[in-house]
Amino acid sequence: MSTWKFHLLTFGCKVNQYESQSLREAWQRQGGEECDDPAAADIVCVNSCAITAKGERDARAALLRLRRTAPQARLILTGCAAQLPGVLEPVRRRGEQQPQPTADCIIPQARKAQLLHALLPSLTDGGRQAPQAAANAAQTFPPFAIDGFRRARPVLKVQDGCEHRCTYCIVPLTRGRCRSREPQAVLDEARRLLRGGHAELMISGINLRQYGRDRPDYGDFWSLLTWLDRELAPEFAGKARLRISSLEPGQLDARGVDSLLSCRLVCPHLHISLQHASPQVLRRMGRGHYRAESLQEAVRALSAQWPVMGLGADIILGFPGETEADVDCLLDFVAATPFSYAHVFPYSARPGTAAAGFAGHIPPQEKQERARRVREAVARQQEVFRRAQLAQPDMLLAADVADGEGRQEGQAIRGVNEFYVPCRLVTPPAGLPLSGLVPVRPTGLDAAGLLVEPVGTP
Incomplete structure (x- = not known):
C-alpha cells in the first residue's frame, strides 16, 4: 500500500478529540502518515465545532488559511460545523474574480464515521453535497x-x-x-x-x-x-x-x-453542566428539570467521603430575558458553592434554536460585562480552593507526557492532580517514572496552579 500524508486539525469538545484520534488510527492502518505541516500533506482534515458562533467562525477561518497554506492538498471539512448549511457557501477573497469553495469535500457530522472506512485519496467531490438532516x-x-x-x-x-x-x-x-x-x-x-x-x-x-x-x-x-x-x-x-x-x-x-x-x-472531581442558577433563566433555557441547589446538596452528601473535591461548571451569561436580579442570584450561588474553576461564556445565539427567536436579547457589551463579574466571583472561589490545596500532605499527578515522549532531562512536567488542579513539577529528578500516577506534594502556587515535587524528595 502506497504511503500518503495527512494533517488533522481538531476544534471543540473532548468527543471531537476522541473521534479525531479514531480517524488518525484508521488512516494510519490504510497507509497514511500524519504530518505536522499541512503544506506537506495530501489530505488536510478539519474536525470542526459549532457549539458557538465563534466555533463556526474558527472553522471557516481555518479552511481559508489551510487553502492558502496547502493549495495542493484535498481539504476536508467534517464535524458539527459541517452539518450546518451555511458552511457550504463559497467565499470570495479579496482580489479574486470567482468565489472559492470552503472545502473540497464536506462530510457532515451525521456521516463522519464514513471516513473510517474510505481510503482518503480516493474520495471525490461527491462529499460536497448538502448535509443530510x-x-x-x-x-x-x-x-x-x-x-x-x-x-x-x-x-x-x-x-x-x-x-x-x-x-x-x-x-x-x-x-x-x-x-x-x-x-x-x-x-x-x-x-x-x-x-x-x-x-x-x-x-x-x-x-x-x-x-x-x-x-x-x-x-x-x-x-x-x-x-x-x-x-x-x-x-x-x-x-x-x-x-x-x-x-x-x-x-x-x-x-x-x-x-x-x-x-x-x-x-473526587465533578464538572457540572450548570448553565445558570436562576430558576427563571433555567426554565427559559429548557433546563427546568433541575434546581441549581441540588448541586450544593450533592456536594454536602459527597463530603462524607470526599472532604476535598474539585468542582467545575459551565455557565452562560446574557441569555435572552436575563435580568440583573438573575445575575445577582447566580453570583450568590457562586459565592456559596466551593467551585475550583468554571467556564463562563457569554450567550451566543445560534440560528435554528428556539432562543434565537426569543425577545429580550442582551447587548454584546452587557453580556461580556456580566460574564466578567461572574468570572471574577469564580476566581475568588478558585483562589480559596487552590490555597487550601497547599495543606494536602500528598496527591497523585497524572502527567501530560509519559515516559520517553520527547521529554528533555530536567524539563518541567505539567499535569493535573485528582482534584483537576493544574500542577507543575519544576525540576523532576533524573529517572522519575511518569507512567502511572506519580505521588507528589505541593510546595507552592503560581498563576497556573500548584507547584509540586515528588514525594520522598528531601
Missing part, C-alpha cells in the same frame, strides 16, 4: 474506537447525541439522537488504554444523562460507571483513575451520590 443519521453508536491517544490522558467515549433540545443549543441539530455504546466495548477499550500505560481516562459523551435511553438493556450511566469500576479496580486501583467529563445537577440524586462513593477509581 441529523434525523437521518445512523441509529446505532458510530463505530469510533481507539487503541491509544496523542495526549497522556485519553478520552473514553461512551455516548453520542442529545435529544433534550435546550433552547440555546444547536447540538441536537448537529449530533443527532442519543446513541449509547455497548458496555463491553467501553470496558475493552478502557483496558486497552490503561494497559497501554495511560493513567487517567476521561469518560465522555455528548449527554451522559441520556446514556442507555436508546438501549435500556445497557442500563443508565450510573450502572455503566459502577460496572466499569468494579471490573477495572482489581487490576488498576492505585495505579490509574477514571474522571467524568460532565454531569447535570439532576443526576446527582441519592443514587448518583451513592454510585460515586462506591467507586474506587473515580476522581
